[in-house]
Amino acid sequence: MSISRLISLALPFFLCLCFAVPTVRADNWAVRVLERSMTGSLGLPVPTHPVENRPTADKIRLGRKIFFDRRLSLNRTMSCGMCHIPEQGFGNHELQKAVGFEGRSLRRNAPTLVNAAFYETLFWDGRETGFETQFISPLLAANEMANPSAGQVVALIEELSDYDGAFEQAFGQPVSLHRIGEVLAAYQRSLIAANSPFDRWRFGGDTNAISEQQQRGYQLFTGKAGCSQCHQIGETSALFTDNAYHDTGYGWMREHERQNPPSHHPVEVAPGVVFHVSRKQIDDVSGPSLPDLGRYEVTQNPADSWKYRTPILRNVALTAPYMHDGGFAKLRDVLDFYNRGGASHDQQSPLIRPLGLTEAELQDLEAFLQALTSADFAELAREARVEEPDNW
Template sequence: MRTLTLLVLASTLLSACGSDELVTVPKSFPKMKVPADNALTRERVDLGRRLFFDPRLSRTQEIACASCHDQKGAFADPRRVSEGVEGRQGTRNAPPLFNLAWNKSFFWDGGAPTLEHQVTGPIVNPLEMDMRMEDVVSRLAAGASYVHQFEAAYDQKPSPEGVTKAIASFMRTMVSGESRYDRFKEGEKSALSESEKRGMDLFFSERAECFHCHVGFNLTNNGFHNNGARPDDPDLGRERITEKESDRGKFKVPSLRNVAVTAPYMHDGSLETLEDVVEHYSKGGEGHPNTDPTIHPLELTAQEKADLVAFLRSLTDEAFLEDPRFQPGR
């Protein structure tokens, strides 16, 4: 797929530059916007990468961001819920990490308005890394190499703001848009099998109605919907943020890119396979009273279900899963 290599300078938008790129954005994607006070630079991305893989950000010095976000799984967690310090169990499935620069909010309930805000959440959460940001900074400031990196990146000593900005910078470079589906859209008609093509047509049809929520270049409308979760699900979802009962059980619509490698599925990791997911929607969900109107029994045939699963598997970006830019030690 043709791509446009971009290097972020000191502006809110990316500009083309260089062969040793920080981030590669497909031509079919909208322009990437970056906060004016956290423009991407090599120094900031390198610092963020180091922090992302450093377990010293957790109280026990055993859990890093990467502990729950594995590149082989598009930076998702193969466990139903993640395990934090001292084996503490989280309450939601850790989502994958890619194309975050285009997100309008973060976490399943949209509780973080920016990527920088999102970074703080897992660090201070007692079920995850269980650290105070002040203690994180104290640890980092004790090492000369970190002090030098922070000075090079932000012209200051280690600080809570610097930690969150650096990690956010690294995560913004995680761009994924090189799947076989993308190649098909670029004109490579042999990129998809006949079953995958049928699944694609079904996906974007009123018959299956998937495209109402999973739309656009990133296959998400960035909205919040109740997809027919269990009626007894104790998680309030979006209601936790808005305090509106009408938002009960609504969760952020995830991108379906790389979905074949991000199991288990749903906000609680309750569905183990893509086949389980397709069956969930085919039967119209589990009967939650606040289920979205677009969720209703579809009564898909066995062939239609198989074709949908085949199409979903075509959304995997194999290069992204192995890209050395997202690995430690660079």
């Protein structure tokens, strides 16, 4: 038998080994996801669904398909899942700031979508009020999916044969812009992961679920460090956000750095491998760095300058990099920033102050944050890959 014949016989088997996703069956995954979407998870309240968009298995299945369909961008290369990568917590570990159409950089980090169902507003600046409309701006933004119009996307789905009958099955009606939003919303609201060691300890009554060090970290989190003032913990559940906007000093600090860039910038090309690249070299290959005024860009109220929404801290150990622009690579970087009192500029929130935490206390606090990792986190990625993404 020829070598080419052997390769032709072996290739399909090799591809199956590379791309098969075990443990999640394609025939019933959406039904299980629907149940989770309606009942929640230990440590979280039951998600709220709009009356006009109650989730169904058909909506969730169709929303997942659209989420990963790269054909729905102008050059057929970008999808929601290109920035919100399931295996990376529906965020992106490799990039500080998201990269979209033809390699164009965005100003901000692609945050995790896990548990985003519990946000009252969306995006770092809260400019959207719900998933049903949130998808439109990435579809049309020139540096994201770059479509010339929303109508073009609707027309494209009408033309694609693998969508034949899908919206009719989910709604009894054909594809439309608002129905695209509804299925994407149904899928994204199903990305729920709690049931962490902390939840089992705090809400499940398992006194051994977290270590003594993590318990000390919890006392710091709710006490001396003051983290829970914004990352709130309730009596029966914990969102780890107040759904409010705060000037922590970080945004102001980054704007100061933008206006006064250092002569060299550290670039980490591999873990622990850092090159110090000159500012001229960076400027030669990049576009101009743009200002980011946070919530002010939505409200036009000067008091909202450099305010950003409090992120949910669940699974935070798995969702680096941190802050609105991904400027901190490690949790310890974040803790050190807050321990020294932020950037200490005039308009910084009074909640941000020097904490005086010792090295041992910082280690305890970081250990507690590790206890917020959900036992169900990896299951979301397996469900996302249960069916082949379109336009592979």
